[in-house]
Amino acid sequence: MMPELLQTALGDLNRELGAKMVPFAGYEMPVQYPLGVMKEHLACRAAAGLFDVSHMGQVIVRPKSGNVADAALALETLVPVDVLGLDAWRQRYGFFTNDSGGLMDDLMIANHGEYLFLVVNAACKDADFAHLQKHLGDTCDLEMIRGRALVAVQGPKAETAVARLMPEVVAMRFMDSNVHDWNGLPLYVSRSGYTGEDGYEISVPDDAAVDLARALLAMDEVAPIGLGARDSLRLEAGLCLYGHDIDTATSPVEAALNWAIQKTRRTGGARAGGFPGAERILGELSGGALRRRVGLRPGGRAPMREGTVLFASADSDAPVGAITSGGFGPTIEGPMSMGYVDIDFAGNGTVIHAELRGKRLPATVVPMPFTPANFKR
Amino acid sequence: MKYTEDHEWLKPEGDLVIVGITEHAATQLGDLVFVELPEAGTTVAKDDEIVVIESVKAASDIMAPLDGEIVEVNEALVDNPTLVNEDAMGAAWFFKMKLSNPSELDGLLDADAYKALIE
Numbered sequence: 001m002m003p004e005l006l007q008t009a010l011g012d013l014n015r016e017l018g019a020k021m022v023p024f025a026g027y028e029m030p031v032q033y034p035l036g037v038m039k040e041h042l043a044c045r046a047a048a049g050l051f052d053v054s055h056m057g058q059v060i061v062r063p064k065s066g067n068v069a070d071a072a073l074a075l076e077t078l079v080p081v082d083v084l085g086l087d088a089w090r091q092r093y094g095f096f097t098n099d100s101g102g103l104m105d106d107l108m109i110a111n112h113g114e115y116l117f118l119v120v121n122a123a124c125k126d127a128d129f130a131h132l133q134k135h136l137g138d139t140c141d142l143e144m145i146r147g148r149a150l151v152a153v154q155g156p157k158a159e160t161a162v163a164r165l166m167p168e169v170v171a172m173r174f175m176d177s178n179v180h181d182w183n184g185l186p187l188y189v190s191r192s193g194y195t196g197e198d199g200y201e202i203s204v205p206d207d208a209a210v211d212l213a214r215a216l217l218a219m220d221e222v223a224p225i226g227l228g229a230r231d232s233l234r235l236e237a238g239l240c241l242y243g244h245d246i247d248t249a250t251s252p253v254e255a256a257l258n259w260a261i262q263k264t265r266r267t268g269g270a271r272a273g274g275f276p277g278a279e280r281i282l283g284e285l286s287g288g289a290l291r292r293r294v295g296l297r298p299g300g301r302a303p304m305r306e307g308t309v310l311f312a313s314a315d316s317d318a319p320v321g322a323i324t325s326g327g328f329g330p331t332i333e334g335p336m337s338m339g340y341v342d343i344d345f346a347g348n349g350t351v352i353h354a355e356l357r358g359k360r361l362p363a364t365v366v367p368m369p370f371t372p373a374n375f376k377r
Numbered sequence: 378m379k380y381t382e383d384h385e386w387l388k389p390e391g392d393l394v395i396v397g398i399t400e401h402a403a404t405q406l407g408d409l410v411f412v413e414l415p416e417a418g419t420t421v422a423k424d425d426e427i428v429v430i431e432s433v434k435a436a437s438d439i440m441a442p443l444d445g446e447i448v449e450v451n452e453a454l455v456d457n458p459t460l461v462n463e464d465a466m467g468a469a470w471f472f473k474m475k476l477s478n479p480s481e482l483d484g485l486l487d488a489d490a491y492k493a494l495i496e
Contacts (some may be wrong), residue, residue: 037434228434232433302429303410303431327433
């Protein structure tokens with residue numbers, strides 16, 4: 001028998017809004033609302049969307065010494081990211097690596113002055129927490145936050161909408177992470193998201209989550225958006241989906257995530273290495289990887305989806321890669337994919353062939369994002 | 378109008394039938410983004426996969442409802458797949474076919490039987 005699906009604090013509201021609910025990472029989550037995937041996607045890009053992302057893991061890493069630098073240094077033993085250099089109330093993207101240099105999960109890391117606040121993927125959160133407990137348990141108190149929902153408000157009107165409830169958010173820059181008061185409650189608000197749009201992710205106590213969501217949804221600018229449109233939005237933004245575009249068998253360099261590994265953690269840096277898989281990852285940073293994650297624009301209208309095999313030409317035998325995410329981009333009004341190709345085929349403008357329903361169709365390697373990002377830097 | 382258990386509708390027109398997918402099917406599929414039609418003149422057997430449709434979510438096939446020959450296809454869908462979501466039972470027909478054995482049409486579902494199927 002299937003284990004019972006977990007509910008988020010917004011579960012009843014999602015059903016009331018007419019969401020189609022599906023199982024996702026052990027939770028019952030809204031895949032779309034009555035507007036439908038395409039219109040939800042466009043509503044987010046044109047105005048603002050509200051996403052229930054409460055299934056994601058929220059973790060507090062509190063240094064036993066009371067000095068947040070000790071938590072930062074401890075976390076740096078698990079991520080190839082400059083955590084020590086992260087200023088208070090700032091956030092940064094990172095990932096847990098394994099001993100073979102693969103990716104265990106990707107996450108957001110925020111410095112909240114006295115502790116680090118992490119947001120990790122739903123499907124990985126229990127494993128991530130065990131990993132943190134095992135390696136940081138001596139130096140840090142770890143808490144998986146159980147009683148907080150997480151909502152994302154994304155889109156060019158997100159600032160207008162959220163500022164009606166918390167005027168302070170206007171002053172935030174991209175990747176700021178603050179604690180703001182709303183109705184006497186501390187909300188953890190970051191100016192970030194996973195759609196390529198400006199916006200916020202807001203951690204709110206469970207018993208106030210419905211009130212917050214209703215207050216936002218009552219605004220003309222804000223529409224509820226499901227996981228379906230969240231996927232097409234993040235793909236247009238060129239962002240990886242863990243378990244599809246990155247996993248334990250892909251290294252950060254293969255995944256073209258070099259930008260997330262700051263100089264200080266690289267060879268010659270002040271705190272070079274010292275994370276799992278450092279030998280491989282540092283080696284690939286200087287010498288390159290054998291394959292690379294790229295963006296692809298199919299030549300025709302047919303979407304090239306996850307699992308589609310890629311070839312050098314219309315009649316060559318050996319595959320040169322495969323697609324890991326693909327679909328239709330409502331904003332670009334055409335199909336788009338990302339996937340891995342042998343390094344010889346990773347240059348922008350390279351035309352390769354995808355095998356689709358027994359036919360070889362051309363696709364061109366293109367830079368990502370497919371749509372320009374709209375962050376408030 | 379007749380229906381299949383695969384959510385297609387068939388509407389007789391002279392000695393041909395017009396074939397599309399039902400509004401119920403279009404709603405379930407979500408916004409269509411790609412349609413690939415067969416060539417006019419193709420001879421098809423019942424349950425042959427003859428049309429590829431893709432929604433924002435996934436790819437699926439439309440099968441030949443009965444034996445026959447494809448006489449005409451609706452090219453407008455290739456340029457505007459979302460027409461299926463807007464007018465599934467009308468303008469968004471997929472193809473017209475000449476049935477090998479027109480009497481087989483009688484064996485398909487009528488409106489009440491189809492309605493019962495999807496309820």
